[in-house]
Amino acid sequence: MAREDEYERFDREIEAMGVRIKDADSVKVRDDVFDEVTLIALYKLVHKRLISAIGGPISTGKEANVFYGERDEDEIAIKIYRIQTANFKAMTEYLAGDRRFSSVRGTRKGIIFAWTKKEYSNLARAYEVGIPVPEPLAFDRNILLMRFLGEDELPYPQLRNAEIEDYGAVYRQILDYIERLYRDARLVHADLSEYNILYHEKPYLIDMGQAVTLDHPRAPAxxxxxxxxxxxxxxxxxxxxxxxxxxxxxxxxxxxxxxxxGEGMQS
Structure with a gap:
């Protein structure tokens, strides 16, 4: 009962900001996601008119949950890094050698906030050079807003679940993305797999939080x-x-x- 009361309070607070709750039953996955810090970030994004509706979960995990959302007529994805359960120690491996985030404080919140900013920055670099990734829209604290990749509120399937006619052509497309990411965006994805690629007529790279710049000591590996x-x-x-x-x-x-x-290539 107490949990239901908490959900109702959450709904009232969000709707008071002018945000519609879509598919309220499925949004109850929000347990341990919408904590006080997250709500503060959400308030700021709503007041900037970047979110007008929140729907059900697109994906759920220990590190982050992604919810369907809307910004007026546009479909968006709302990625929320879970402050209490995210593996912030593993995140430090990718942050430590990145000059962009060398001054990050070693607190759990500090690292997760930096990770959110890092994913936004990595997506922006990839998007600017024309690599198919979710267009980054905004971030605040542990929330990242992106353009939604899907149709009818359903995300495009992961590569492993997609119907593909010509695997050879898709393979070559992804190799091209990796090369352009390296040469033009000066990044290495660092966690590429059939789980982090969506497919709909062409492949899309997602989950760019761990991507590193070429001067990262482990970029070659x-x-x-x-x-x-x-x-x-x-x-x-x-x-x-x-x-x-x-x-x-x-x-x-x-x-x-x-x-x-850390080894792997030599000039």
Whole structure:
């Protein structure tokens, strides 16, 4: 009963800001998501007229929940990093070598706020050079707003669940994205897999929070891991290219098998 009362209070507070609650039953996944810090961030985004409706969850996880939302006539995705359960220690591996976030405080909230800003920045860099990613719209504290990738309030399927006619063509498209991400956006995705790629007529890269700049000490190892993951998945469906040739073509450097973390390429 107390939990129901809390949900009703949440609904009243959100609706008092002029935000419609769509699909109220499914929004009850919000338990442990909409804490005080998150509500403050939500208030700020609503007052900026960036959110007009909140719907049900698109995806749920230990690190973050993504909700369907609307901004007037536009469909948006509302990604909320979970302050209490997100693995902020793992996040520090990606933040530590990134000069953009070298001054981040080591508190749980500080790291998660920086991670949210980092994903917004990474998406912006990728989007600006024409790589298909969710268009970043705004962020505040642990909330990131993006353009929704889907139709009729349903997200595009993950690559692993998509109906694909020509796997070879999709494989080559993603390799092109990786190269453009590296050369034009100066980023390595660092967690590329069939779970972090959506597909609808073409592939879209998502979940860019862990992406690192090329001067990150582990960028070469992350790039190699991305290529290995891509080849692992597509080898079931089509001919794949040699990992060494792919990495050498992308980076313009000689590839060698890493003997310990952080190694992998040499000029």
């Amino acid at each position: 992350f790039l190699i891991r991305d290529i290995k993951n891509l080849n692992r998945y597509f080898s079931r469906y089509c001919d794949i290219l040699d990992e060494q040739e792919i990495i050498s073509a992308i980076t313009g450097t000689e590839y060698r098998e890493p003997s310990r973390p």
